[in-house]
Structures are given as C-alpha cells and as structure tokens.
Amino acid sequence: MLRLRGVSKTFGGLRAVQGVSLEVQPGEILAVIGPNGAGKSTLLNLISGLLSADSGRIEFLGQDLTHAAPEVRAWRGLGRAFQIVQPFPEMSVRENLMVGALYGTPGTSVQAARKVVERVLELSGLAGKAQHPAGELSLLEDKRLELARALATQPKLLLLDEVMAGLRPAEAQDAVRLVRSIRDSGVSVLFIEHLMPVVRALADRVVVLDYGQVIAEGRYAEVAENPKVREAYLGRGA
Ligand SMILES: Nc1ncnc2c1ncn2[C@@H]1O[C@H](COP(=O)(O)OP(=O)(O)OP(=O)(O)O)[C@@H](O)[C@H]1O
DSSP, rough: OOEEEEEEEEEETTEEEEEEEEEEEETTEEEEOOOOSHHHHHHHHHHHSSSOEEEEEEEEEEOOOOOOOOOHHHHTEEEOOSSSSOOOOTTBBHHHHHHHHHHHHHTTTHHHHHHHHHHHHTTTTOOOGGGSSSOOHHHHHHHEEEEEHHHHTOOOOEEEESSSOOOOHHHHHHOOOOOOOOHTTTTTEEEEEEEEEHHHHOOOOEEEEEEEEEEEEEHHHHHOOOOOHHHHHHTOOO
C-alpha cells in the first residue's frame, strides 16, 4: 500500500532521515518508534508531504508521490492526525468534521459529506457531542475529534503523530480501542508513539529508527529483545 525506498532528508549538515525503506500492507497497523531525535516526525512529514525528500521514492497505491503536494497526497487517501489538536474552536464538532469531509475528497457534494460525517461521528464516539463547540471538549474528546477529522477525509492510510500524548493510561486504552476500530473499518495505520504500552497493544509490526536509519523491524516482542534497539534507548536514557 505504502512503499518507501531509500528516502533521505538532510537539514543543513544533519541527516535527519537516511535511506529509509519500509512498507505498509493493506489492513496493517505499523508503529515507527525510536529515541528522541531519531527522525520519526521528519519521516511522517516526508510521507504526508509537509517536507520534500532529498532522495529516494515514496509510492502509495502504486503511484509515485515522492514530490506530490500534501493536498494531492490527502486526495489520494493519505490522512494525517496531529499531536497538537487545532480545531476551529467556535464551530461545532460536526462542522469541523464537515470541513475535513469537503476538503479531503475533491468534488464531494455537501450531501455526501454529511453522510461521511455522521458515520465518523458514530465511529469516533462523538455523536453525543456533535453540536458542541469544538473549543469546549476534554483532552480525550479533542483526540477523538482529531482522529475523526482525519477520518472525515476518507483516508485509506492514516498517519498518526503521537496522538496519545498527554492521555492518562485509561484514556490511552480508550484511544487504542478507537484506533483498532478504525483499522477494522478498513483503514491502514502508520503511527509514531513514545508510549510503549500503546505500541505493544496496537502494532502488528514495528520499525525502529535511530539517527535517521532503520535499525530493526519486526513484531513488538522481537524488536524489544533486539540488542541494537535496547542500546539505542538505554544509551541515551530515553
Ligand atoms: N526543520 C528542521 N530544521 C533543522 N533540523 C530539524 C528540523 N526538523 C527536525 N530537525 C532535526 O532532525 C532530527 C530528527 O528530528 P525529528 O523531529 O524527526 O525526530 P523525532 O524522532 O520525531 O524526535 P522526537 O521523538 O523528539 O519527536 C533532530 O536532530 C532534529 O533536531
């Protein structure tokens, strides 16, 4: 579904992402982990198009999107949810989702967008808050809205950037269930996350970055045992 081949990005002299190759299969939940500064956010930005790769290739559903603009990637089915939630605070939850639904697929009619929004409200557990101003939600509801907003763009692959940050353990469990039900609705997921219990609970497969390079890949239990991975984390006290 998503295929990266030798993707690199340098900032000045700093090689933030170096020759990264990875794949996401249809229906898969892939976690990208690594110590602080390993290049995780840069990698997500290269996939969603907020940054342009210096070299390498990014293919999505068989098409080369290496240098496509972010909105083109979104239209092709790459959705993204952010750690810092920035809804339109005075608009209702439903109105915020309408923006996502209308923006995410060019040519969507208002009627079709309404249908998508009602489905997403149910899936995300926000149906009871549909009329609420988005600026008056709890932190957990904020996170739900951010996932729902990304879903309203009707992605085939959802990119999640530390969306669980700041949640209490019970709330994070709740968000884990939501991400699972998103996958069960037919959306693949690539997420970056610092909370290891979340990674263990959610990921089918884990890719570990260190200094911009892939140092390990496999099931959670396998990478957790990998000496290179332990060294990368313990070596810097992360
Ligand atoms: N726009 C930028 N300009 C210059 N350097 C950058 C820029 N963005 C990131 N970097 C550097 O690139 C490296 C990788 O950063 P990145 O944010 O991708 O890591 P990360 O794994 O997401 O870290 P964290 O877990 O702390 O969020 C870091 O050394 C960072 O300082």
